[in-house]
Amino acid sequence: MKKFSVVIVGGGAAGLSTASSLLARQPSLDIAVIDPAESHYYQPGWTMVGGGIFTPEQTKRRMQDVMPAKVHWIQEAVVGFEPEQNQVILKDQSKIRYDVLVVCPGLQLNWKGIEGLEETLGKNGVTSNYRYDLAPYTWQLVSQLKKGKAIFTQPPMPIKCAGAPQKAMYLSSDHWQKQCHLKDIQVEFFNAGGVLFGVQAYVPALMEYVQKYDINLHFSHRLVKIDGERKHAWFEVTIGDEKNIIETEFDMIHVVPPQHAPDFIRSSPLVDAAGWVDVNPKTLQHQKPQYANIFALGDVTNTTNAKTAAAVRKQAPIVAVNVLQYLKGSQQFAHYDGYGSCPLTVERGKVVLAEFNYGGVLNPSFPKWLLDGQRPTAFAWLLKARIIPYVYWNGMLKGHEWMVKPSLANQ
Template sequence: MPVTDAARRPTSHSVLVIGGGNAGLSVAGRLRRLGVKDIAVIEPRTEHLYKPIFSHIAGGTAPASKAVRSQRSVTPKGVEWIQDAVTSIDPDADTVTLASGSVVGYDHLIICPGIQKDWDGIPGLAEAMRTPEGISNYEFDLAQKASARLRDITRGTVVFSQPAGPASCAGAGQKPMYLACDYWRARGILSDIEVVMLVPDETVFGMPDIDRELNRKIAEYGITLRTQTTLGSVDAASRTIVTEHPVRGSETLSYDLLSVEPPQSAPDWLVGSGLTDASGFVDVDPYTLRHPRHGNVWALGDAAATLNSKSGGALRKQTLTLAKNLVAVLRGEPMPERYNGYSVCPFTVSRSTVVFAEFDDQYRPVPSVPFWKGLARERRLTWVFDRHILPWVYWHMILQGRA
C-alpha cells in the first residue's frame, strides 16, 4: 500500500527515544519521573528480552521463560510506544524516518538502539550457527540450543570464542563455559572434554584482581586459554576453525561444539546520519552523553561512542546522567551530571558463585561498596544477586526508571 502524504506528515514529541531495550525504556522512565511528559519510544519488537540472563539459559541455570516479557507490559506508564523501525535520522530537520514511511519529529532525540551482531563478519560463522554444533549466548534461540547441547555432550572438544573490537559485555562469552565446566565436573566427565577459550587480549579480562580469580577457575577446570587469539573462519562441514594469532599466525582446530560471541558494530542505518564518529557509533561527549554538534541529540548504551566497556550494567549511571542533564537543558540550566565511565561484568564462574567485576573506562576498580574490593572475589552472595535479585530489579524497577 503506498504511503500517503498524511502518513508522511511528521508528528512530533518533546523527547523521542530510538530503541526500547534496557537503555531506551529506563531513560524514558527516568525522564517521566523527572517531570517530562511528552516522550515516545520507537521499538519494532513485540517482546522485550532480558539479555543478561542469556548466559544462565545457555549454561542451564535459568529457564528461557525468565528472559521474556511483552514490550507493552514493560514500557513505562505515560510513555508512548511507536512499534516501528528507524531507517534514517535528519538532525538538521529534527526528524526520524521509519520503515513504515512515517516521519516523526522531536525537540530532543535520544539514540540507544543497541549494537549490531555481525554473524557474517567471520567466514562460515553464520552457516555454522545453523548446525547442531553451533551455539551462543548472544541470541535467544542460540542460548536455548546451547543449554541442551552443553548438557548432552559427554566427550570431545568445545571451543568458546570472544571477538576483538567493540562488543556488548565482551566477557559474557566466557560465562556459559564456566557454568558448563562446573556441570561436567559434577557429572564426572570434565576430564573427557577438552575446553578451549579464545580471547583477543593479552589476558583473560584486563584487570589484575579479576584476571587472578578467572585464571584460578581456568586452571581448576583445566581450560586451555589462548590469549591474543581470534576466530578467523569456520568450516561447518568439517567442524574446524582457523584461529589467528599475531605471532603464531593461523592454526586449525577441530571442534565438537563451537560457542561464539559474534563480532559487533554500530547499526548500519546510522551511516550517513552525520551523527557518528569514525567508529560508526554515535558521537557524544563521554561525560555528559550529549552530541558535540547537535545539542538536542543524545546517546547512551552500546550505540554510543563512549569510553567505557559496553555493558547493560553501565546503563544505570548513564541513564541517570543523561536524564538529569537533558532536563536541565530543557529548563535552561547548566548540566549537573557527569558519567564516570562505570561498567560491570558479573562472571558466573560456577553454578553457585560469581566474580563481580566493576571498573571504569580505564579498567580501574570502581566498587559499588566504596573501599571494599570483596565483590571481585568469587562469592555465593554475588551469585544470588546476579541470578535472582537483579532480574526482579530489572523488570520492576530499572525499566521504570526507579533504579
C-alpha cells in the same frame, strides 16, 4: 508530521529506563519511543539459560507490557536521521520531529562477519548465548557432551558484556567437572584480544578457575571461518605484524560474533570515525555543538565503559537529568563516571563481581566485608541470579533509580 518533546530511538534497557526516569521527574513530558520489536529481552540472563539455570521465558516480556504507560510507542524501524531539521526518518519514509533526541538502539551482531557461521548456527555443535533462540541449544550441547573438544571464542572489542564469552565457558566446565566428564573434555578459549579480562584486578581470580578447569588459553586468535558439518574452525593468529591462519576441530563451539553499531547509525552523521555515536563521555551529550539536543547511551556510544546493562542502569538517570536540563536552557549537567559491572559466573553458585569506572578504576557497590569483588562469592551469585533480574524488571525499567543518585556537576 508528528512532533514530541523527547524522541527515544530504541526500546531496550537504555530506552525504556531513560523514558521511565524522565517521566518520574516530569510526568507530563511528551515522549515517543521508537522500536519495531514485539518482545523485550533481559539479555544478561542468556548466559544463565546457556548454563541450564534460567529458562528462556524468564528473560522475555512483551514489549507492550514493559513500555511505560505514558509513552507514545511508535512500532517502526528507524532508517535515518536529519539532525539539522530535528527529524528522525522511519522505514515507511515518514518523519518524526523532536526537541531532544535520545539515541540508544543497542548494537548489531555481525553473524556474517565469520565465514560459514550463519549456515551452521543452532546445529552441528555450533551455538551462541548471544541469541535468545540459541542459548537453550548451548545447554543442550553442554549437558550432552561427555568427551571431546569444546571451544569458546571471543571477538575483537568492543562487544556487549565482555565477560559473557568466558562466563559460558566457566559454567560449562563447572557442569562437566561435577558430572565427572571434564577429564575427558578439552576446553579451549580462543580470544582475539591479548588479555583474559580488561581490568587486571580481576584476572587472578579468573586464572584460578582457568587452572581449576584446565582450560587452554589462546590470545590474539580471531575466529574467521567455520565448517559445522566437518566440525572445523579457522582462526587468524596475530603475532606482531604477522598474521597466520590455523585450523582446529571441535565437538562443540560457543561463538561470539563481531559487533558494531547498527547500520542505520553507522551511515548517519552522528558517528565518529569508528562508527559509534560520538558523545561527551561525562554528560552523554553529542560532541558536535550543532547537535547539542542529541544525547546517547548504552551500547551504541563511543564511551569506553563496559557495554553492560549495569552501565545503562547508571547512564539512564544521568541522561534523564541532562535532557531536562537542556529543555529548560541550562548547561549544568550531571556526570557519568563510566561505571560498568560484569558479574563473572565462574561456577554455579559463585560469581566474581567486577565493578569499575572509566580507566578500570575499581568502584565496588558494597563494603569488602560484605562482598569482595575480586573473589568468587555466593552473595554475588545471589545478586546475579535473583536480585539483579528483579531490579531490572521492577526497578530500572520503571524509573526506580535504586543505588543511583545523579547530581549536577559544578561548572
